[in-house]
Amino acid sequence: MRSIFKFRAGAIFHSSSFRSTSTRPRFLRTFSMASITVHNSLAPGAPVPFRPREEGKVSWYACGPTTYDLSHLGHARNYISTDVIRRILRDFFGFKVYFVMNYTDVDDKIIIKARRNRLLELEKEKQYSAEQIRDLVFKAFQAYAASNLPLLADASQPALDEHNYEERKTAAYGGVLSGGTLSGEGKPSDAEAKIKMHLNNMDAASKSLVNNAGFEGAEEILLPYLDSLYKETIDTGDQSIFTDLTQAMEKAFSDDMEALNVLPPDAITRVTEYVPQIVSFVEQIVQKGFAYEANGSVYFDIAAFEKAGNTYARLRPESKNDKALQEEGEGSLSKSSEGKKRSGDFALWKKSKPGEPYWPSPWGLGRPGWHIECSVMASDKLGEQMDIHSGGIDLAFPHHDNELAQSEAYFHQCDKGEHTWVNYFLHMGHLSIAGSKMSKSLKNFQTIQDALAKKEYTARNMRIVFLMGRWNDGVEISPDMRKQANNWEETLDKFFTNVKARLSEAEAPADGIKDLSLAEGSPKGLTDELEKAKKDLTTALSNSFDTPAAMQVILRLVKDANIYMNDKATSGNLEALESVARWVTKIVGILGLDAGAQPPYNGLGWSSVSAASAANVDPKIAIKPYAAAYSKVREDIKALNLSESSAQIKTLLDQDTSDADFSELEKSGEKDLEKLALPYLRATSRLRDELRSREFLATLESGTKQAVLALSDRIRDYDLTDLGVQLDDQDNKPSLIKFVLAEKLIAAREDKLRLEADKERKKEEARRAREKAEEEKWAKAKVSPQEMFKSDSKYQEWDADGLPTKLADGTELPKSQSKKLKKDWDRQKKLHDEYLAKFGSKE
Known part of the structure; x- marks a missing residue:
């Protein structure tokens, strides 16, 4: 068959293809690449040595999303894990990585x-x-149940409708709904998740029918029903019905990845842009005898491929004859196997049926098979061999195994043996929920947009959660995992905040903030811990990018640094602390935990959301809130006429240099919001420190003193807290200025107020309880012991002291009961005597 298209497998992977702008980190230039190992799905078991084809360069193709719906947390797990490995190779080990991804x-x-x-x-x-x-919804309701929930269709019972649905649902699938399995054995999996999804759709449709809500709520059952009736009537010559969807979902995916700080690919490919090349690629496979045409479709001939000395299903040989996976790989629109030689043969080109998009080919109008797209696009960009191919673990068979087979068939040369198309296959573990894979098809997912919008995660927190697990292991997010990730982030956040506050204090002008001297040389203990951490981190990342171990290395070092920082004997020496903080900053930057950071990550601490958003704002506009807060504090202090009581306050007010200090920073080109704001924050802090000094407070009258203390608290708890600034009071030292997320500080303030309110409420409740108990005590004490038993109908006769002698039926009171009543009488007499002593007999 003569080719009507030409395909050139971009066969040549030139060094110019590497568009990474990063250079190899100076501190890693002597690192031996041969010592890096990686879990390779082509060589199951222990990690194997990682040796790219060209020294210092890595070619990588990643399977991108199918753009038909919004991305969920399962996608986030895949693409964040991929991004982490890419960043480690590029920014830690210094490779130039050329990264290609398809849509x-x-x-x-x-x-x-x-x-x-x-x-x-x-x-x-x-x-x-x-x-x-x-009527339309009702027919769809019954059709959906018959197709997806066969246990609801009991031929011995009346036809299913919205009135008997709930009863039938409970009888048929109650076990699944209560957390069991269809068989009654084992743990729930994808099958049970799919049942629940279908039942959710039926629930909504049943409710719609009961309420006569029309189409509302019935969309999910209507869609397949309408498709079964009218799919062949759709004019697919106008492909906009498909491209409108895919372009919108591609944009949404790209936005999600940007929000998660996932690096964009160096090159993006799309199937619709490669159809001619795909046709040519398939033709070549046919001409080599590894594929055959049948009724307008082209199928890969697995038997011919293996007969030529090639291996099929190298990734998952145990799944080679799994018919369910084979059918899933062919797609739900390709159920027919007419013309196939063997059931395992898979489609390279599919004949388009009515209602499906189509392109011309030598075999008639059709469309590409699912697997062929990646073979063609990856080969075009990376040539006949690449270093890394990656994707989710669920793609291993049949998608990636079929990719390998058809690509190796395309490049096969009889005299050269089996071709190697991919050297390292990296499969990311999938995310599970309640034992089932999180997926769009099961509708058991939470979208990335939703998770971020509801603030259930931040991009950083989500990445930390995934870094806590090995990239190639499955993960089910648990409360314990979330807590561990939150604690890790909080520990580093506080560490960066404290180090920056101490460095800021040390660099402050001498007129009000005491300079901290940096001791000559570094303390050996902390320096040794830093060097050990560097070696341990290299070991962890060399071991198949072991991020859980890396996260522990970072955490241990930070904890050691915190101990050092809190030790009064060493806290004045900041050189080692700064070294640790800057190294940790570099590593969290490499791991993608700071969206505002860029290689070579030479900053200090990760950027806050507010600082990142202010980075491109005019400095005068960015610092307005801080200048305004300082101005308000000045005016409030002036209103109290405090300068008459304190020469220091008068000096601070009269000799203010905050505007001048800011102007100097602005002229220098400084863009860091925290540094730009410091002149106003330091001036505010100095005034407040003077307000709360013992010497000054001792000169004030009681009323003025209370007003000053209230103002001091307001400055700390409201004026600055609302700006994301925390002041830590220190005895006989200036307050430490710390930048913390405003929402955290405000939440802490509200928690404190709630605790105080709860304390006052409990205190008031205790007071009322005491008063009530006191009232009840004296009400009881008011009754004399002689009268206390006479109103009780259980007794008939009493002695002179009022003690019962006979029961109501006339029988003598038992001795044991008489002893008990005498003890009660004695207690009451003592209590009554107290009453008489307190209130007198007239009360």
């Missing part, structure tokens, strides 16, 4: 969703009566 914009899922959405739009445009809509 799948032709796929059965895309076709189905786009087509169904269009059919529903058309249906809603029809002039239906309410009864006609209800």
Whole structure:
């Protein structure tokens, strides 16, 4: 067959293809690349040595998303883990990484969703009566149950409807809904998750029918029903129904990745931009005898491929004959196997049916198979061999195994043996929820947009959670894991804040803030810990990018530094602390934990959201809130006429240099908001320190003193807290100025107020309880012991002291009971005597 398209496998992977601008870190130039190992799915078991084809360069192709829906936390797990490894290779080990990723914009899922959405739009445009809509929804309701929930369709019972649905659902699937399995054995998995998804759709549709809500709530059951009726009527010559969906989802995915601080690919490929090359690629495989045409489709001939000395299913040989996975790999629109030689043979090119997009080919109108797209695009960008191919673990078979087979078939040369297309296959472990893989198809997912918008995660916190687990292991996020990640982040956050505060204090002008001298030389203990951490981190990252171990190395070093910082004997020496903080800053930058950081990550601490957002703002505008807070404090102090009582306050007010200090910083080109704000914060802090000094407070009258203390507290707890500034009071030393997220400080303030309010409430409740107990005590004490038993109907006769002698039935009172009553009588007499002594007999 003559080729109608030409394909050139960009066969040549030139060094110019590497577009990474990073250079190898100076401190790692002597590192031996041969000592890096990596878990390679092509060589299961222990990590193997990582040796790229070209020294210092890595070629990498990653399977991107199928752009038919919003991305969820499972995608975040995959692409954040991929991003972490890419950053480690680039910024820690110094490789130039050329990273290619595809967008799948032709796929059965895309076709189905786009087509169904269009059919529903058309249906809603029809002039239906309410009864006609209800009839349509009811038919869809029954069809959906028959197709997806067969246990609801009991032939011995009346037809399923919205009235008997709940009862039938509980009888058929109650065990699954209560956390069990369909079989009643083992743990729930994807099968049970799918049942729950279908039941959720049926629940919404049943409610819609009960309430006569029309289409509302019934969309999920209507979509497949309408597709079964009208799919062949859709004009797919106009591919905008598909591209409108894929372009919107591609944009959403790109926005999600940017929000998660995932580096953009060096090159992006799309299936729709490669159809001619795909046709040519398939032709070449056919010509080599590794594929055959059948009824307008082209299938890969696994038997011919293996007969030529090649290996099929190298990644997952145990799944080679798994029919369920084979069918899943072919897609839900390709159930027919007509013309296939063997059931395991997979489609390279699919004949398009009515309602599906199509392109011309030598075999007629059709569309690419799922697996072929990556083979063609990766080969075009990276040539006939690449260092790394990556994707989620669920893609290993059949997608990646089929990619390998068809690519190695394309490049096969009879006289050269089996071709190696990929050297290292990296598979990211998937994210689970309640034992099932988090996926769009199961609808058991939370979108990235939703997780960030609801502030259930920040981008940094989500990345830390994933860094806590090995990239190639599955993970199910637990409360304990979230707590561990939160503690790790909080520990580093406080460390950076404290180090920056102490360095800021040491660098402050001498007129009000005491300079801290930096001792000559570094304390050996902390310096030794830093050197050990560097070696341990290199070991961890060399061991297949072991980020859990790396995170522990960082945490241990920070804890050691905190101990050193809190030791009064060494706290004045900041050189070692700064060295530790800057090294930790570099590493968290490399791991992608600071969206505002860029290589070579030479800053100090990770940037706050407010600082990052202010980075590109005019400095005068950025510092306005801080200048305004300082101005307000000055005016409030002036209103109290405090300068008459303190020469120091008068000097601070009259000789203010905050504007001049800021101007100097602005002229120097400083963009760091924290540094720009310091002149106003230091001036504010100096005034407040003077307000709360013992010497000054001792000169004030009681009323003025209370006003001054209230102002001092307000400055700390409101004026500065609302700006994200924390003042730590120190005895006989200037307050430490710390930059902390305003929302954290405000939350802490509100918690403190709640605790104080709770304390006062409990105190008041205790006071009332005491008063009530006191009232009850004296009410009881008022009764004389002679009268205390006479109102009790259990007794008939009493002696002169009022002690019962006979029960109500006339029988003598038992001796044991008489003894007990005498003890009660004695207690009451003592209490009554107290009453008489306190209130007198007239009370």
